[in-house]
Amino acid sequence: MPPTWEMTEEEIRARRVPVDEQRVLDVRHMTRQFGGLLAVSNVSFVVEKGEIFGLIGPNGAGKTTLFNLITGLIQPTSGQLYFRGEEYTGQRPHYIAQKGIARTFQNIRLFGSLSALENVKIARHTHTFGGIFGLIAGVLNLPPAPEDERKTTARAMELLEMVGLAERAHVQARNFAYGDQRRLEIARALALEPRLLLLDEPAAGMNAQEKQGLSDFIRMLRDKFSITILLIEHHVPLVMGLCDRIAVLDFGQLIALGDPRRVQHDPAVIEAYLGDEG
Amino acid sequence: MNSFLLISMILAAMLALSLYLPLMAGQLSLASPGFYALGGYIAAVMSTKYFVVTGPFPVLYLLAEMAAAGAACGVLALVVGIPALRLRGIYLALATIAFVEILRVLSLNLEITGGAVGIFGIPQPFSDRGSYLWIAIPLLLLSMGFIYRLERIRTGRAFAAIREDELAAAAMGISPTFNKVLAFMLGAILAGVVGALSAHVLNTWNARQGTFDSSINYLAYVLIGGSRTFVGPVVGGMALTALPELLRALADVGGLPVWLAEFLRNGRLIIFGVLIALGTVFFPQGMVTPELLARLFGRRLRRAEQVASTQPVDHGAQRR
Numbered sequence: 001m002p003p004t005w006e007m008t009e010e011e012i013r014a015r016r017v018p019v020d021e022q023r024v025l026d027v028r029h030m031t032r033q034f035g036g037l038l039a040v041s042n043v044s045f046v047v048e049k050g051e052i053f054g055l056i057g058p059n060g061a062g063k064t065t066l067f068n069l070i071t072g073l074i075q076p077t078s079g080q081l082y083f084r085g086e087e088y089t090g091q092r093p094h095y096i097a098q099k100g101i102a103r104t105f106q107n108i109r110l111f112g113s114l115s116a117l118e119n120v121k122i123a124r125h126t127h128t129f130g131g132i133f134g135l136i137a138g139v140l141n142l143p144p145a146p147e148d149e150r151k152t153t154a155r156a157m158e159l160l161e162m163v164g165l166a167e168r169a170h171v172q173a174r175n176f177a178y179g180d181q182r183r184l185e186i187a188r189a190l191a192l193e194p195r196l197l198l199l200d201e202p203a204a205g206m207n208a209q210e211k212q213g214l215s216d217f218i219r220m221l222r223d224k225f226s227i228t229i230l231l232i233e234h235h236v237p238l239v240m241g242l243c244d245r246i247a248v249l250d251f252g253q254l255i256a257l258g259d260p261r262r263v264q265h266d267p268a269v270i271e272a273y274l275g276d277e278g
Numbered sequence: 279m280n281s282f283l284l285i286s287m288i289l290a291a292m293l294a295l296s297l298y299l300p301l302m303a304g305q306l307s308l309a310s311p312g313f314y315a316l317g318g319y320i321a322a323v324m325s326t327k328y329f330v331v332t333g334p335f336p337v338l339y340l341l342a343e344m345a346a347a348g349a350a351c352g353v354l355a356l357v358v359g360i361p362a363l364r365l366r367g368i369y370l371a372l373a374t375i376a377f378v379e380i381l382r383v384l385s386l387n388l389e390i391t392g393g394a395v396g397i398f399g400i401p402q403p404f405s406d407r408g409s410y411l412w413i414a415i416p417l418l419l420l421s422m423g424f425i426y427r428l429e430r431i432r433t434g435r436a437f438a439a440i441r442e443d444e445l446a447a448a449a450m451g452i453s454p455t456f457n458k459v460l461a462f463m464l465g466a467i468l469a470g471v472v473g474a475l476s477a478h479v480l481n482t483w484n485a486r487q488g489t490f491d492s493s494i495n496y497l498a499y500v501l502i503g504g505s506r507t508f509v510g511p512v513v514g515g516m517a518l519t520a521l522p523e524l525l526r527a528l529a530d531v532g533g534l535p536v537w538l539a540e541f542l543r544n545g546r547l548i549i550f551g552v553l554i555a556l557g558t559v560f561f562p563q564g565m566v567t568p569e570l571l572a573r574l575f576g577r578r579l580r581r582a583e584q585v586a587s588t589q590p591v592d593h594g595a596q597r598r
């Protein structure tokens with residue numbers, strides 16, 4: 001929300017953020033209520049450029065809800081969101097995606113009856129010539145449409161190649177095995193050329209070997225595309241080995257934040273996980 | 279086959295396509311008869327009140343009317359679509375039926391539309407009806423070509439993404455509202471253009487054009503023809519328009535019991551209903567599916583299918 005006249009001078013100053021590209025994502029006092037349930041409660045943290053930032057917590061802690069808030073799929077009850085120093089609270093999902101925040105989904109949401117290639121090409125939407133003129137040029141196959149289409153296909157194939165699915169580019173997305181669907185979702189998210197990539201439990205359903213490969217893969221993504229990564233993961237060894245910093249959620253609240261080793265030995269975190277098991 | 283039946287079949291195919299266009303973006307709109315009726319009134323009023331000529335009516339005027347009808351319907355679709363397309367699924371279908379009803383009641387009560395009587399004596403550009411084929415056939419090919427291309431470009435992919443999963447499409451930077459309204463407008467424009475042409479073909483236009491019945495007819499064209507490729511609605515529209523004539527011809531074959539002949543002649547709606555019911559059970563995808571087309575024509579798709587069938591399918595990973 002932009003500052004309004006009802007605010008005091010002090011409140012406005014407190015909310016003003018210098019345009020600071022170092023702070024890729026700035027989450028402030030994020031709160032979301034579902035009826036009587038506080039799914040996310042007054043959560044604040046900053047994700048810095050180039051970081052791999054982990055978000056962990058027991059089942060139902062509010063991790064996915066926080067992702068949905070950051071990507072605009074649901075609106076916060078209160079709190080603000082900043083992307084590269086600019087407030088974007090209340091914006092619609094497609095605008096946020098266009099700005100440079102891409103995501104994958106915990107319960108995979110591919111375009112099931114479309115091919116792998118089409119899935120990735122769809123995510124090139126914002127990087128191709130559009131609008132009514134784009135439609136006319138496309139239908140008549142006039143410039144820049146043919147060139148645009150060729151580039152879109154080439155770029156999508158590159159990404160499929162990278163996740164090892166190029167040979168099966170024309171297979172319907174729903175016919176892929178679980179792990180392959182997760183990789184296809186990552187390729188689709190990368191096609192947006194995001195600055196910030198949100199991964200919701202990318203290792204879920206993968207075997208131990210695939211999980212090991214995933215660590216290297218995510219690091220490679222960060223370096224190759226120079227993006228920032230925020231990821232939710234249950235598998236503790238993976239998170240500890242991969243993340244630069246970790247935030248821990250429990251019952252919607254941020255109970256710990258810092259480098260992996262400190263967080264691992266934090267009494268509140270141990271309590272949350274033991275309580276979960278007991 | 280007589281040329282009037284052929285023209286009716288082509289018009290039906292295009293009306294089915296006008297329903298298919300919003301469906302490409304996952305929107306079940308039954309508004310086409312409303313835009314069809316409006317397009318017809320625009321042509322009827324223009325040709326009887328403003329384009330008054332002696333001698334045969336110039337084809338150029340007819341084309342101008344079709345363009346005007348398309349433009350008017352596009353603008354109306356924009357105005358109606360923005361609020362209406364907030365509704366989902368069956369609620370959108372109901373709202374669009376209400377829209378068709380509103381237009382019908384309006385046309386019954388306005389002076390310019392000729393009230394309940396309608397508009398008569400719409401001038402003819404040709405000396406025989408068959409010549410309308412020179413406009414109808416290219417128009418059908420044009421709309422089929424348009425949709426064929428649309429399905430292969432950015433906008434068509436955005437429509438497909440929204441049809442598959444609106445939320446995921448939005449998360450990929452696609453504006454659901456913009457694209458849904460655009461798909462709705464394209465359908466409305468096509469229905470309006472067809473209405474303008476129909477008004478001349480039929481020579482008269484009144485409030486019986488574009489009613490709730492037609493909404494159901496067009497829907498039957500798409501569902502029976504198949505809604506996953508644009509060929510489906512074309513085939514469905516043509517087949518279901520030809521069917522009553524076929525039944526009538528059958529009824530005239532001697533030796534049938536009277537009740538059967540009578541049923542074949544007048545039981546059109548019952549037969550449609552039974553066809554829809556049987557179709558949804560035995561051919562839930564309709565008569566024409568992309569797979570069928572691939573088997574008939576395509577090689578590339580066939581290869582893709584083979585690859586698909588050699589892949590291990592992990593049922594646990596399927597969402598639906």
Ligand SMILES: Nc1ncnc2c1ncn2[C@@H]1O[C@H](COP(=O)(O)OP(=O)(O)OP(=O)(O)O)[C@@H](O)[C@H]1O
Binds near residue numbers: 065066106
């Ligand atoms: N749309 C919704 N309506 C009502 N309650 C919801 C909704 N979405 C989430 N919740 C509730 O909010 C809480 C947090 O859910 P969330 O999915 O964010 O947890 P999570 O940390 O991602 O858990 P998991 O590890 O199981 O994925 C849960 O109690 C959940 O039931």
Ligand SMILES: [Mg+2]
Binds near residue numbers: 106
């Ligand atoms: Mg979750």
